[in-house]
Structure formats: structure tokens, C-alpha cells
Amino acid sequence: MSPRPERERVPAPGAEAGPAGDLTSLEQVLVERAQGGDREALRVLLGRHADALFARVIQPRVGDRSTAEDILKATMVTAIEKLHTFRWQGRSVYFWLRQIARNKVIDHHRQGQRRGRLVRALSDEPEVGLGQTPRSGPEAALIAEEERTLNAARIRATLAKLNPRYRRAIELRLLEELPREECARQLEVSVATFDVVFFRAVNAFRRSFGERDEGGRGSADAER
Amino acid sequence: MNDNDKRSSDSPEAGWPEDEAPASEAERLAAERLRAALDGTGAQPADADEAELRAAAAMLRAAAHEEHLAPAARDRLVREAIAGATLAHARPASRLRRLAPALALAASVLLLLGSLLLVGRAPLRDRQRRPAPAPRELATSRPSNDLLGRPIEDRERASAARRLDLVFADRLAGFRRTRLLAAGGTP
Numbered sequence: 199m200s201p202r203p204e205r206e207r208v209p210a211p212g213a214e215a216g217p218a219g220d221l222t223s224l225e226q227v228l229v230e231r232a233q234g235g236d237r238e239a240l241r242v243l244l245g246r247h248a249d250a251l252f253a254r255v256i257q258p259r260v261g262d263r264s265t266a267e268d269i270l271k272a273t274m275v276t277a278i279e280k281l282h283t284f285r286w287q288g289r290s291v292y293f294w295l296r297q298i299a300r301n302k303v304i305d306h307h308r309q310g311q312r313r314g315r316l317v318r319a320l321s322d323e324p325e326v327g328l329g330q331t332p333r334s335g336p337e338a339a340l341i342a343e344e345e346r347t348l349n350a351a352r353i354r355a356t357l358a359k360l361n362p363r364y365r366r367a368i369e370l371r372l373l374e375e376l377p378r379e380e381c382a383r384q385l386e387v388s389v390a391t392f393d394v395v396f397f398r399a400v401n402a403f404r405r406s407f408g409e410r411d412e413g414g415r416g417s418a419d420a421e422r
Numbered sequence: 423m424n425d426n427d428k429r430s431s432d433s434p435e436a437g438w439p440e441d442e443a444p445a446s447e448a449e450r451l452a453a454e455r456l457r458a459a460l461d462g463t464g465a466q467p468a469d470a471d472e473a474e475l476r477a478a479a480a481m482l483r484a485a486a487h488e489e490h491l492a493p494a495a496r497d498r499l500v501r502e503a504i505a506g507a508t509l510a511h512a513r514p515a516s517r518l519r520r521l522a523p524a525l526a527l528a529a530s531v532l533l534l535l536g537s538l539l540l541v542g543r544a545p546l547r548d549r550q551r552r553p554a555p556a557p558r559e560l561a562t563s564r565p566s567n568d569l570l571g572r573p574i575e576d577r578e579r580a581s582a583a584r585r586l587d588l589v590f591a592d593r594l595a596g597f598r599r600t601r602l603l604a605a606g607g608t609p
Contacts (some may be wrong), residue, residue: 237504241501245496249496252496253491263489267495270491280509368482369462393450394450394452397453400475
């Protein structure tokens, strides 16, 4: 996660002194102060998790940066308006923010009338971080990293189900971000042919993403 | 056709894999739209299916290239979110606060009007509580021309004061007579 400005490391006034690095205690204090109307505490609390929500939860599921920023802002607005309903249960508020962000992403796709497999796959994503010890270390950072790993695993598992040409087309064009001409050269086809092959590859990925295997588990679970 | 010819030719048929089904014209057009969308030059998706296709491509690209928020962008978004959420909650109250002075003024005016009406009606109510039965000959208003001898045309101040005195004296005499009669006396 990106480094935090120095001012955010100063505990809020009146915060109880906890063990060194006990960021969960600090976060609890921030939540309580924010619920009491302390705008500075609210700013610090949201600033702590904004980047992780953007980079690990929203952007990978939306793609477009501008749209991801809009969804992040909408997430924070909802969180502020519903903060009075949040009850501290010994785990980071990141989980709660993450759920709001996920719902916003799904709403975004539904508003675009995308009700196919992609939306269902996003809706069926498993919860992360349930096995984390609530009061240990930089909890949110670990959860965000697990989020990224899980998402990458789901994509790898889906790519593995595609035929080798389609998988390679996606890897070259989207993962390695090579120009079309180079992608066509590596696949030994014309550029126009590559465009069609790539189109078919993304279609195949979209249809396959989130499919459950014969054992009833999702593709991500199979990868684990 | 050798490999160089395949790669150098840009026609869709050039280097077409044998195990791939032929591409239809619609498919080629869709492939071109996807290419344009990824390059940032495409139009809006034609339908939900195309929108989902573009979303899948965007997700794949984003998953491989994690993007973070710059601190300035992060702070801006947080600030805008706080302002937006607070504004949404305060809007009803602030509207009330804006209308409060106008409402107070309106209430004051209404109270004042009401007070004036009450004050104005009090003497009338008093008169209604103490009706004096007026003799029939004095119950209706009558012109003062017979007192003054001519229609009033003179607008001079001195003449007006004299005429007022005459009329007042006549009416006062009539009032005394009316009250005495009402009390059972004789004028």
C-alpha cells in the first residue's frame, strides 16, 4: 500500500495507548470519533483505506480509471451516510467498506445493463479475510493483498480453460500490453486476423469467467 | 503463400488458422469496435453484450497492471465524498434555516394584523354590548344641508370649521336627548 503522510500516524487526541503497531485500536478510536461527527477523524479513516479499495477492489473489476474513481467516491459517500450503523466487532472497518465497494461495482455493471455472466461472477465472489486474526498487525493491508491474489487466481484459472491460441492472445494483448502488430507476429497471423482471434478470446473468457466446475466449486476455489 | 506473405498481408484471410471457423462480417466489425475501445477511440457500446465484453477486457488489463491512487487524488476524493455526504444530510436543515427569517417575518406580520383587527373590533364589540336604542327619528343618517342652509361648496378652512361645529352641536344635542329617553327621562 502507498505510504501514509506523517500526520496520519499521530493518534487522535484521547486515544488509549495500545501496543506498538496496534493499528486496530487506533482505527476503533477513529471510527468512534467519526461517528461522533469528527470530520478530521473521518478524513483520516477514509484516507487509510481509499487506495486499497481503489486498487484491489474497484479498479480490477471495472477497468476504467475514471469510472473506478467515481465508484470509490460513491462508496465513501455511502459509508459516511451509514457510518452510524457500523458496530465495532474487533475487525477492521475495511471489511465493511469493501462490501460497500463491491456492491457499488455490481450496481455499476447492472446499470450498464450487463446482467450476464460477468455480473453473476462478481456477485458470487467469495469473502476474503475471514481467517485473519482481527487484532494482529496491519490487517487491512493483508486483506487487500489477499484480495489481489484471489482475483489474479480467478483470472488465471479462467484463462487456463481457454484454448492455447485464445489464452496467448489475451496474455500478449492485455497482460503484457504488446501492440497488435507484435501480437500478430508472435501468433503468426495477420493483424486483421489477430483482431478477430482476440475478439473471440475475450468472448470466450467472458463466458467462462465464474463458471463452476463439475465439483460445484468456483474457478477460483479450484485454483486454490 | 509463405510465412512472410502471411504476416505481411493485412487481409483477414491472411494467415487464418485452419482450426478457426471463418469470421463473418459482423464478427469483423465487432472485433474492430473492441480494438477501438481498447485504444480509447471507440464509440459507446452498441448493446449490453458489447458492454460486458469491453468490461471483461478492461478487467483483464487492470488485473495485470495494478493502479494506485496518487495521494493528491486520494485526498481530493475523500474531501469530495465528505462534502457530498454532509451536504446531502444538511440540505433539509439548511433549507429550513434559509426560510426561517422569512417565516419569522410572516408570522410577525400575521400577529400584527391580528392584533390590529382585535384592537379595531374592540370598540365595535363594546358598542354592540351596550346598544342604545335610538329613537326612530334619529336612527337613520341625515344630510346636514338643512342645518347649513345650502350645499357645502366652500372649501375654506374657517368655513369648514364653522360647519363642523354646527353639525357637531346638532348631533350632540340629539345624542343627549336619545340617552335621556333611553334612561327613562325627559329631555
